Amino acid sequence: MVKTKMRWLVGFAAGATLVSTTLVGLGVAQAATKHKTYKVAYISYGVANSYDAPMLAAAKAVAAADGVKVVVFDSQTSYANQVAELQNVISSGQYQGVIVQPVYGAALVPTVKKAIAKGIKVVNIDQILGTKYTTDQIQVKGLAGNVVFFPSKIGTQLATLTHQACAGENPCQIGLVHNYTGYEPDGAITAAFDAFVATKSKDKIVAQADGLYQAGVALTQVQNMLTAHPGINVIVGSDQDCEGAQAALTAANNTKVKLVCYGASAYGVAQLQSHKGPWVSDVAQMPATEGQDGMIMLVAAMKTGKSQGTKNPVAGLANNGILTPANAKNFTGEWPG
Helix, strand or coil: CHHHHCHHHCCHHHHHHHHHHHHHHCCCCHHHHHCCCCEEEEEECCCCCCCHHHHHHHHHHHHHHCCCEEEEEECCCCHHHHHHHHHHHHHHCCCCEEEECCCCHHHHHHHHHHHHHCCCEEEEEECCCCCCCCCCCCCCCCCCEEEECCHHHHHHHHHHHHHHHCCCCCCEEEEEEECCCCCCCHHHHHHHHHHHHCCCCCEEEEEEEECCCCHHHHHHHHHHHHHHCCCCCEEEEEHHHHHHHHHHHHHCCCCCCEEEEEECCHHHHHHHHHCCCCEEEEEECCHHHHHHHHHHHHHHHHHHCCCCCEECCCCCCHHHHEECCCCHHHCCCCCCC
16 A cells, blocks of 8 residues: 555656546546646745655646646745745736645745635645644635645654653653754644653653754754763654764664654665664655645646645555554655655
């Protein structure tokens, strides 16, 4: 099942065939592409991020196969930039569609509503567009499509996996690497993680830091954690954080600490497949599939005028999207890490 869901990677160069087939499956007549040229804005969380780049590439491949022009706006992880960019898109009057990948969805909602009121089709991908982080359903009336995971589930999954990794340790000392404390999805992930850990008397979070989705930053933060808390048993974070943590552990010749991660990058999957090193589990994310499905929805919405609903790419993955050394061979990472 997982390999089938990720098969676009295998035929990426032949994207036109894949996209054409998918659009037909959505009930969109191929002949309809010839009567109008569409221009869409793609408002990215942060183009340089290794997680975001494959998402954008997949969206562009869909658009190119259908003759849709894509203009990319880089929010550089600033929700203020993102709101301003979307306002400029609306004011220009040049765009029939927009894909948004929110930095902070609640801040973006009022401007998204303005775009919809102007007749622009808006599809949301990856992050939640709204204030509810325990659902993947549409929260903005008139949204043309929604392709997301919901972060609270990741928080609970990470905490469950951490508890499993803590087996036999009393107390079990946990180092939690955030990325942008107080911003989403960190806030919702942390709230769910903390709530679960609070139910386990032996599990203790002894250190926290921000990795900023950068392995180099996480390396320094984890080195500081290990110095302050040499008895740490498990470190938790995104794949980029786990890469930095692994480097810190290698430098310290520490073979005892376990890593519980989320992202299922190509690097993380390879670590699990090797059955070596500190990685013990990883919660899957599918950024390229999100980009692909988001653009498919947007094209269909612009052609038909109809909302394409909600899709959660990870909802149907085997083992609830949790990778371990035992099943990692069945997964293909959609981003490098």
